Amino acid sequence: MPARDSQTCKARFVEFLATKNLRVTPQRQAILESVFATEEHFTAEQLLEWAQRRDRSVSRATVYRTLPLLTESGLLREMDLGKDHTYYDPNHADHPDHNHIICEDCDKIVEFESDKITKLESEISHKLGFSVKAQRLQITASCDELKKLGHCSKKSCEPAHK
Amino acid sequence: MPARDSQTCKARFVEFLATKNLRVTPQRQAILESVFATEEHFTAEQLLEWAQRRDRSVSRATVYRTLPLLTESGLLREMDLGKDHTYYDPNHADHPDHNHIICEDCDKIVEFESDKITKLESEISHKLGFSVKAQRLQITASCDELKKLGHCSKKSCEPAHK
DNA sequence: GTGGGTGCAAAGTGTTTGCAAGTGT
DNA sequence: ACACTTGCAAACACTTTGCACCCAC
Numbered sequence: 001m002p003a004r005d006s007q008t009c010k011a012r013f014v015e016f017l018a019t020k021n022l023r024v025t026p027q028r029q030a031i032l033e034s035v036f037a038t039e040e041h042f043t044a045e046q047l048l049e050w051a052q053r054r055d056r057s058v059s060r061a062t063v064y065r066t067l068p069l070l071t072e073s074g075l076l077r078e079m080d081l082g083k084d085h086t087y088y089d090p091n092h093a094d095h096p097d098h099n100h101i102i103c104e105d106c107d108k109i110v111e112f113e114s115d116k117i118t119k120l121e122s123e124i125s126h127k128l129g130f131s132v133k134a135q136r137l138q139i140t141a142s143c144d145e146l147k148k149l150g151h152c153s154k155k156s157c158e159p160a161h162k
Numbered sequence: 163m164p165a166r167d168s169q170t171c172k173a174r175f176v177e178f179l180a181t182k183n184l185r186v187t188p189q190r191q192a193i194l195e196s197v198f199a200t201e202e203h204f205t206a207e208q209l210l211e212w213a214q215r216r217d218r219s220v221s222r223a224t225v226y227r228t229l230p231l232l233t234e235s236g237l238l239r240e241m242d243l244g245k246d247h248t249y250y251d252p253n254h255a256d257h258p259d260h261n262h263i264i265c266e267d268c269d270k271i272v273e274f275e276s277d278k279i280t281k282l283e284s285e286i287s288h289k290l291g292f293s294v295k296a297q298r299l300q301i302t303a304s305c306d307e308l309k310k311l312g313h314c315s316k317k318s319c320e321p322a323h324k
Numbered sequence: 325g326t327g328g329g330t331g332c333a334a335a336g337t338g339t340t341t342g343c344a345a346g347t348g349t
Numbered sequence: 350a351c352a353c354t355t356g357c358a359a360a361c362a363c364t365t366t367g368c369a370c371c372c373a374c
Binding site for chain 1: 364366372
């Protein structure tokens with residue numbers, strides 16, 4: 001998937017804030033910068049740490065208050081990975097229909113898109129009398145190579161950390 | 163989707179307990195009966211209420227301790243619907259690959275299966291070097307009829323409760 | 325100037341757990 | 350008898366919120 005344009009994302013968020021009569025504060029900017037400096041999924045706690053590196057004054061409360069704004073504006077998407085905290089996906093803005101393969105061996109997540117699946121979802125939904133608004137597909141899988149060779153050569157398939 | 167055989171499910175769970183050297187207690191039986199008396203998705207709190215109707219002695223702690231056993235045995239599946247609590251799907255045993263359409267108008271959930279989607283998932287995963295272990299697809303949709311007529315005639319599409 | 329925003333710490337809430345007593349096998 | 354189980358209540362962990370002060374527009 002092509003990389004996103006972080007400038008565009010930031011502009012979109014500022015616009016979103018304006019629409020709702022909300023303000024562009026230094027804290028929100030620090031959070032915004034942090035969000036679009038990564039393409040990885042992250043937690044609220046991680047985001048707090050990143051944002052504080054840019055602006056010491058960012059508090060946990062502000063992170064938790066900004067996260068819903070980012071999801072509401074469509075720039076971020078909540079992800080439930082079965083852990084005790086919520087993950088956020090910064091790749092949603094450019095690829096709203098992308099799916100996830102989660103390797104149960106190494107916890108790594110691979111993203112992919114499939115027009116065919118998207119189309120089928122739409123067709124089936126239509127038959128059942130619905131219009132698709134959003135979709136989320138998570139595949140839990142195991143790494144073929146790891147199973148066969150006992151290790152995993154994929155760059156995207158490192159041993160699970162922690 | 164054809165209805166499940168609750169007798170088989172119960173037998174499977176008893177067997178699962180035996181395998182792990184766990185015991186068949188009255189409380190677990192009450193919970194088990196309750197789980198397979200419904201085809202709807204439910205919460206831990208609902209399950210507690212149902213189980214207590216069969217056996218007053220069932221406590222919240224036992225429900226929370228039994229739920230992981232039921233998921234581990236493959237009879238139940240956790241569902242995240244974006245609410246603050248976890249939902250459980252009792253239809254997983256017979257239809258492990260079924261998907262969900264969640265109507266954002268009325269909160270109703272419709273289940274469906276699609277061999278084509280399942281196959282595509284498998285193919286794509288294989289190409290990326292993974293073997294599918296499980297999958298979950300949730301489609302958020304809106305009810306066509308509701309949008310056009312202002313109300314919803316589908317039996318499965320009642321107004322959202324609460 | 326004013327309505328929104330912030331940090332802090334306390335509160336909230338679904339879920340988990342330590343403990344002493346009970347019970348299936 | 351020996352583990353495994355249970356109910357109760359306290360503990361947890363992530364997230365939310367009340368409040369008094371602050372600041373972007």
